[in-house]
Amino acid sequence: MAHGTKMVDGALEGVRRRRAAQDRSPPRTGSCLSTAAVSGTRAARGFRWSDHHFRSMSHRRISMDWEHLTLMIGDHPSGMPVLARRLRQSLAGEASSAPTSDYLEDAITPDITPARLFLTAHAERRFSESQRLLNSISNKYVQVVGAYSVKTNPDTRLLTLARSCGFWAECISQLEVSAACRAGFGQESIILNGPAKWWPSRNSIRPKLVIADSVRELQSAIKNADTLSQAIGIRICPRIFKSRFGVSLNTEKEIDEVAGILSQFPLETGIGLHFHLASSAIGAERWVWLADSFLELVEELELRARRAIGWVDLGGGWHPDDWVQFLSESAPTIVEKLSGKAIPRTLVLEPGKAMAQPTMAVASRVITVRDGNEVVVDASIAELPDINSHPHRMMSRKKGTNKWYPVVDGAIRVYGRLCMETDVLASGVSFVHRLEPGDEVMFLDAGAYDVSMAFDFGRGQSS
Numbered sequence: 202m203a204h205g206t207k208m209v210d211g212a213l214e215g216v217r218r219r220r221a222a223q224d225r226s227p228p229r230t231g232s233c234l235s236t237a238a239v240s241g242t243r244a245a246r247g248f249r250w251s252d253h254h255f256r257s258m259s260h261r262r263i264s265m266d267w268e269h270l271t272l273m274i275g276d277h278p279s280g281m282p283v284l285a286r287r288l289r290q291s292l293a294g295e296a297s298s299a300p301t302s303d304y305l306e307d308a309i310t311p312d313i314t315p316a317r318l319f320l321t322a323h324a325e326r327r328f329s330e331s332q333r334l335l336n337s338i339s340n341k342y343v344q345v346v347g348a349y350s351v352k353t354n355p356d357t358r359l360l361t362l363a364r365s366c367g368f369w370a371e372c373i374s375q376l377e378v379s380a381a382c383r384a385g386f387g388q389e390s391i392i393l394n395g396p397a398k399w400w401p402s403r404n405s406i407r408p409k410l411v412i413a414d415s416v417r418e419l420q421s422a423i424k425n426a427d428t429l430s431q432a433i434g435i436r437i438c439p440r441i442f443k444s445r446f447g448v449s450l451n452t453e454k455e456i457d458e459v460a461g462i463l464s465q466f467p468l469e470t471g472i473g474l475h476f477h478l479a480s481s482a483i484g485a486e487r488w489v490w491l492a493d494s495f496l497e498l499v500e501e502l503e504l505r506a507r508r509a510i511g512w513v514d515l516g517g518g519w520h521p522d523d524w525v526q527f528l529s530e531s532a533p534t535i536v537e538k539l540s541g542k543a544i545p546r547t548l549v550l551e552p553g554k555a556m557a558q559p560t561m562a563v564a565s566r567v568i569t570v571r572d573g574n575e576v577v578v579d580a581s582i583a584e585l586p587d588i589n590s591h592p593h594r595m596m597s598r599k600k601g602t603n604k605w606y607p608v609v610d611g612a613i614r615v616y617g618r619l620c621m622e623t624d625v626l627a628s629g630v631s632f633v634h635r636l637e638p639g640d641e642v643m644f645l646d647a648g649a650y651d652v653s654m655a656f657d658f659g660r661g662q663s664s
């Protein structure tokens with residue numbers, strides 16, 4: 202274990218506090234989303250996926266909240282940026298996790314920075330612990346599968362680790378399918394999703410589950426069911442959430458249309474239903490309500506199609522801190538509900554950032570310190586493009602020493618090396634020691650979209 206570990210474990214209280222003020226999915230009580238409007242059981246349970254489910258409730262207020270929410274979620278795949286900023290004030294005081302000692306085993310700054318570090322020990326622990334929980338909540342009717350979202354970070358080390366721990370791979374293109382196969386995933390553990398799943402050209406892999414994004418795609422999938430995949434599903438989008446993905450089941454007619462198509466599925470082809478809405482964006486509690494409504498929709502479609510829906514895919518989008526809690530608290534209830542009819546089912550969860558985000562860090566060095574409260578480091582938004590969508594824990598270390606110190610609250614701004622006004626990596630922070638050129642600053646939580654969305658800029662090369 203690296204020298205300094207013990208000290209950092211203790212001293213990270215400050216990081217915990219600072220991060221708690223910024224981080225986490227929406228609070229469990231009270232938020233800018235006017236929880237009051239949706240928290241009464243009647244209203245909460247009234248939020249449904251269709252008019253059929255919706256009729257009995259007065260939902261005007263909830264609609265307003267969800268429109269508001271749609272605006273806040275923005276375009277990021279994880280749906281986080283705007284929300285994370287909005288929540289900074291309201292979340293102060295909530296507990297949040299501090300880096301554990303297994304982060305520091307691999308936090309070794311190389312000679313050349315900025316550098317991305319893979320925190321092997323932490324990654325191994327995260328995947329194996331998650332798989333243990335997934336196994337523990339499976340029962341004789343419901344197998345719970347974690348399908349790692351390849352797009353979130355397709356790093357081979359993560360893919361290999363995911364596979365060796367028993368995860369499946371969720372892919373959104375044929376290139377991702379190839380990457381998954383290179384990492385050892387077989388076709389029986391590949392799920393194919395999204396609007397461009399056959400791009401750029403179809404390879405010979407027959408995935409276990411293919412999720413259609415529209416009624417038209419579902420109809421055409423059914424025609425080729427025998428060669429396409431073992432199971433075919435359809436993505437549903439919630440009623441009041443504006444999304445370009447999936448099928449809305451807002452009316453009886455729409456539900457009947459989808460049920461009609463499902464009823465024509467070849468008997469040997471499995472049927473699936475899928476939704477994805479990041480709990481990191483809408484809040485863990487709201488996500489559970491939504492999942493609950495979704496399970497009712499599964500039952501409704503089963504009744505109308507007179508076919509079992511053997512695949513239930515709840516998508517991804519958990520914040521790393523919420524994921525383990527979800528697996529131990531909410532997921533067992535979902536499994537229990539799905540077991541009710543004694544139908545064999547596979548429950549698919551597609552975590553991306555919940556697995557990958559804490560597994561990588563960006564190591565950097567100080568280039569200059571200006572007026573004592575402006576620090577320029579050699580990392581930038583090119584290596585940390587996701588820096589504004591969720592708070593990154595930070596640590597610093599004096600040149601030539603072994604002790605990492607947590608970054609605490611203060612009045613210092615940390616700029617990246619680029620000639621861009623937007624290249625601001627942190628503000629309102631302070632360092633335990635006076636920073637000088639050559640000192641190290643480590644950005645944690647950089648293992649998800651900070652990797653997959655990184656870009657070359659200012660390096661004298663074009664892509």
Ligand SMILES: Cc1ncc(COP(=O)(O)O)c(C=O)c1O
Pocket residue numbers: 278279350353371394477479516517518519551552553554555649
């Ligand atoms: C369908 C689907 N599954 C899983 C994910 C992974 O999300 P995250 O990395 O936020 O867990 C995404 C992200 O956009 C997605 O669209």
